[in-house]
Amino acid sequence: MPNHRGGRAAEVFSAMRRMAPLITAVIPIGLVFGAAAAGNGLSPLEATLMSALVFAGGSQFVAMDIWTHPASWAALGVSAFLVNIRHVLMSASLAPKLGHFPGWRKYLSVLFLTDEGWAVAETHAANVRLTPLWYAGAVIPFYFAWVMSALAGSLAGAFLGDPAVTGLDFVFCAVFIVLVMNFWRGARTGLVLVASGLSAVLVHAAVPGVWYILAGALAGVAAAVLMPDGQEVTA
Amino acid sequence: MTLDPQTLLAILAMALATAATRIGGLILFGFLTLDRWQKRAMEAIPPAVLMAVVAPTALATGPAETAAAAVTALAALRLPLLAATTLGVAAVAALRAMGL
Numbered sequence: 540m541p542n543h544r545g546g547r548a549a550e551v552f553s554a555m556r557r558m559a560p561l562i563t564a565v566i567p568i569g570l571v572f573g574a575a576a577a578g579n580g581l582s583p584l585e586a587t588l589m590s591a592l593v594f595a596g597g598s599q600f601v602a603m604d605i606w607t608h609p610a611s612w613a614a615l616g617v618s619a620f621l622v623n624i625r626h627v628l629m630s631a632s633l634a635p636k637l638g639h640f641p642g643w644r645k646y647l648s649v650l651f652l653t654d655e656g657w658a659v660a661e662t663h664a665a666n667v668r669l670t671p672l673w674y675a676g677a678v679i680p681f682y683f684a685w686v687m688s689a690l691a692g693s694l695a696g697a698f699l700g701d702p703a704v705t706g707l708d709f710v711f712c713a714v715f716i717v718l719v720m721n722f723w724r725g726a727r728t729g730l731v732l733v734a735s736g737l738s739a740v741l742v743h744a745a746v747p748g749v750w751y752i753l754a755g756a757l758a759g760v761a762a763a764v765l766m767p768d769g770q771e772v773t774a
Numbered sequence: 775m776t777l778d779p780q781t782l783l784a785i786l787a788m789a790l791a792t793a794a795t796r797i798g799g800l801i802l803f804g805f806l807t808l809d810r811w812q813k814r815a816m817e818a819i820p821p822a823v824l825m826a827v828v829a830p831t832a833l834a835t836g837p838a839e840t841a842a843a844a845v846t847a848l849a850a851l852r853l854p855l856l857a858a859t860t861l862g863v864a865a866v867a868a869l870r871a872m873g874l
Contacts, residue, residue, distance in 0.1 A: 567856050584775040585785070592789035597820075601827050602788060609780035616787030621823045623795040628816060630799025637800070649796045706867030709839065713846045713862030715828045720850035722821035731818045732825045739826035740834050755826020756819060763818030764811055 547672055554676030557663065561655040562681050565596075566688045571710055572599055573692020578707065579606045583693040590689035594682060595653065597718065598622040604711045605749045614749045621756055629657045636664040640671050651678040730766055735759035838869035 569590065576586035593599055598619040605614060630649045637645045648671070656678045660669060663677075722728060739755030808816065832843035846862030853861070 564854070564856065571859075581781065582776045582778075584777055585781050588777070588782075589785045589788070592785055593792050595792050597824070598788060598792060601823075602784075604827055604831075609778070610784035612780070612784040612787040615784045616791045618823075618827075619788040620791035620795060621819065623792045624816070625820045626792070626795035627799040627802065630796050631803045632799070634800050634803035645800060646797060649800050650793060652796045703870070704867065706842075706863040706865075706870070709831075709842060709863050709866040710859065712828050712831045712839070712843065713859040713866075714855070715824045716832065716843055716846040716862065717850040717855050717858045719821055719824045719828070720847055722824075728821060731822055735822040735825040736829040736833065739829035743830040744834065751830060752823060752826045755829060756823045759822020759825065760815045760818045763814050763822075 550670065550672050551676035554663075554673045555680055557659050558655070558677050558681050561659070562684045565655070565681065566684055568596060568714075569685050569688025570692035570695070571714075572596065572603070573689040573694070574696035574707065575600070575603045575692075575710060576689070577693045577696025579603055580608065581606075581693065583690055586693035587686060587690040590686045593619065594651070594685060595619070595623050595626075596685070597715075600711045600714055601752075605752070611749075618749065618752055621752070625654075626652055629654075633657060633660060633664075636660070636669045637674075639668075640674075644671055648674055648678075651682055653678075653681065656681060727763070727766060730762050731759040734762035836874065838866055838874040841869055841874070842866035 572590065573583075573586050576589070577583070581589070589599055589602070593602075601618050601622050602615050605618060607614075630652055633649070633652070634645075637648055640648060659677055660674060663669060663673065667673075719732065735755040735758050738758035739751045742754040743751035828843070831839055833840060842862050842865040845865040846858055849858035849861045
């Protein structure tokens, strides 16, 4: 039921216009991911395949940070699950708005869920009934921008020189620090970060492998749950 | 264009884990009522994981990395993702070139 004037094409274009600034912002990040994947020895096919099948930037950058040769599917799978667990909350909140999508389309729709797509779809759905066509217009161009920029970045990556000299080995770390700062909700977040950071550093020094990520995650969650009430400080 | 079997397996594991988180919410929606504590725990996971990933590099590698991490964190208060990242990367390259 196209409830936009101008019918189906106009509906798709209206969604694409809403996503355009986010697509512009994601392309450089996709390029950086592709270049970093090339630096880790992934072929352009492998880098592009990861962006196409995983389609979740945070977990892809974490994967590049903990990448080993040969790749460890268990460590990478577990860390992708932990980094992306926020999708459970996002897809649960979007579920009632997708309820009228016919059959399998609901399930296909949530596979294209990202922080950006979710935020735009939720804002749109607050005013207008979300249609499959509008949702597709919002998420599919964004998806192709992510996949194609990874391909371009991995093809260019070989020409970027020694990552330790250009500082490119620090890209993930910098991206994550910015993302962490975006989660800041006051002193409560600070305690979570201190608990996680300290346990991660200690376990990283003492235990080989990527257990430090799990240790940090558990310590951070424990801090969040054990923290006494009455410390709700809003920054 | 090469495709290493171990790499493919790792990509598939990541894809399955991620798809599970996306479909999980849709399936759980009907009977998912998180109490305050569970919600607090869920919300703490993403920042805790990201912090755990960066902590060894940011805090226990060297003065150049620690200083550049601080520059990035401060820049993130004012600048968008790409600008703050670029500043952090430029800082680490400059500090390393100075021999830190």
